[in-house]
Amino acid sequence: MALIVQKYGGTSVGTIEKIGNVADKVAACAKNGDQVVVAVSAMSGETNKLIALADEMSKNKHAREMDVLVSTGEQVTIALLTMALLDRGCDARSYTGAQIRMITDDVHGKARIKEIQSEKMKADLDAGRVVVVAGFQGVDENGNITTLGRGGSDTTAVAIAAALGADECQIYTDVDGVYTTDPRVEPKARKLDHITFEEMLEMASLGSKVLQIRSVEFAGKYNVPLRVLSSFEEGEGTLIALEDDDVEQAVISGIAFNRDEAQLTINGVPDQPGVASKILGPVTDANIEIDMIVQNISEDGCTDFTFTVHRNDYDKAHALMEKVSKELGAQKMKGDDAIVKISLVGVGMRSHAGIANTMFDTLAKENINIRMISTSEIKISVVVDEKYLELGVRSLHDAFGLDSDGQLKNL
Numbered sequence: 001m002a003l004i005v006q007k008y009g010g011t012s013v014g015t016i017e018k019i020g021n022v023a024d025k026v027a028a029c030a031k032n033g034d035q036v037v038v039a040v041s042a043m044s045g046e047t048n049k050l051i052a053l054a055d056e057m058s059k060n061k062h063a064r065e066m067d068v069l070v071s072t073g074e075q076v077t078i079a080l081l082t083m084a085l086l087d088r089g090c091d092a093r094s095y096t097g098a099q100i101r102m103i104t105d106d107v108h109g110k111a112r113i114k115e116i117q118s119e120k121m122k123a124d125l126d127a128g129r130v131v132v133v134a135g136f137q138g139v140d141e142n143g144n145i146t147t148l149g150r151g152g153s154d155t156t157a158v159a160i161a162a163a164l165g166a167d168e169c170q171i172y173t174d175v176d177g178v179y180t181t182d183p184r185v186e187p188k189a190r191k192l193d194h195i196t197f198e199e200m201l202e203m204a205s206l207g208s209k210v211l212q213i214r215s216v217e218f219a220g221k222y223n224v225p226l227r228v229l230s231s232f233e234e235g236e237g238t239l240i241a242l243e244d245d246d247v248e249q250a251v252i253s254g255i256a257f258n259r260d261e262a263q264l265t266i267n268g269v270p271d272q273p274g275v276a277s278k279i280l281g282p283v284t285d286a287n288i289e290i291d292m293i294v295q296n297i298s299e300d301g302c303t304d305f306t307f308t309v310h311r312n313d314y315d316k317a318h319a320l321m322e323k324v325s326k327e328l329g330a331q332k333m334k335g336d337d338a339i340v341k342i343s344l345v346g347v348g349m350r351s352h353a354g355i356a357n358t359m360f361d362t363l364a365k366e367n368i369n370i371r372m373i374s375t376s377e378i379k380i381s382v383v384v385d386e387k388y389l390e391l392g393v394r395s396l397h398d399a400f401g402l403d404s405d406g407q408l409k410n411l
């Protein structure tokens with residue numbers, strides 16, 4: 001007998017018929033003797049509809065009331081799913097976030113979970129019931145409804161799994177697992193059988209949008225094995241877990257990319273203490289997130305400073321930099337918002353030399369110029385011109401033997 005938390009996303013519960021299919025799956029699992037907690041999203045499109053209603057109602061930001069509103073989508077799904085389970089002779093009960101005391105901080109719209117009272121859920125499970133919980137929502141210490149940010153039901157499921165010490169947290173979605181890269185860019189992308197928490201975090205934060213990033217952080221912190229699998233097809237999906245010494249690790253697990261970047265460069269600023277902070281201070285103060293940063297000393301006692309921001313923040317950052325570069329007496333300043341970031345991700349990098357070189361060599365053969373490079377223990381990222389995204393991803397996918405028909409080249 002296993003204790004399993006299952007999460008079904010919006011597309012998996014998008015219609016009455018689909019909710020019925022989910023009920024069939026859950027009931028089969030319970031019949032098999034497993035204890036099951038199910039966390040669900042709102043039916044697909046519902047959260048967006050609720051947000052649109054609020055926009056129609058008011059031009060102002062009413063964060064508390066927004067959470068009262070958008071949390072209702074999930075409440076519909078838990079009731080419908082529980083009815084379907086009961087109709088199938090499977091004992092079940094639905095609960096809102098408040099009812100299971102999913103306690104969060106009071107940051108409306110992106111609250112963080114602080115604690116969950118698991119006694120009630122345990123009592124139900126021990127009584128042979130399936131527990132159906134509304135994803136995405138919680139309450140603060142004063143009982144105000146909060147939500148966990150878009151895609152937050154993933155985090156609900158992982159948090160419940162951690163609180164209950166579940167054997168596995170299964171995220172059912174509309175894809176059958178995590179892929180080596182986006183199949184829309186590289187049709188030869190392959191589903192991964194397993195990937196580590198660390199790698200998944202890099203893949204997720206680099207733009208592969210399979211899971212809410214916070215849910216992966218949470219799973220890693222509490223070591224909850226996470227499995228991503230399809231609601232519509234049979235299969236083992238992708239297991240996200242700690243590194244397994246028994247499994248031979250691929251050198252590179254995947255290639256992530258990000259189309260939303262823009263680059264800013266200030267050339268020839270005096271090479272003095274405090275310069276980096278003078279450049280980036282105004283950007284941070286304007287609440288603009290900075291991604292990559294590169295600084296290089298040139299011979300004349302000056303330094304060149306380049307960083308990247310989200311493309312939506314480009315105009316704002318550009319204006320700030322024009323001001324800063326004048327103040328600092330920089331030689332020139334330029335920007336470009338037609339760039340992309342491509343990253344290789346793999347824990348195998350730790351024990352393999354030459355990955356960076358193979359990457360640069362591969363790009364060079366395609367005549368792709370690298371504008372920026374940054375590395376971490378398990379990732380190498382390059383910034384290239386936007387027009388090279390597809391070519392870059394495909395050639396690297398091939399070079400590192402990730403193609404579905406490919407073989408690992410000698411590295």
Ligand code: ASP
Pocket residue numbers: 009010041042047048073135136149150151152153154
């Ligand atoms: N319904 C929420 C959203 O659309 C939460 C979720 O689906 O995970 O973002």
Ligand code: MG
Pocket residue numbers: 009010041151
């Ligand atoms: Mg989702």
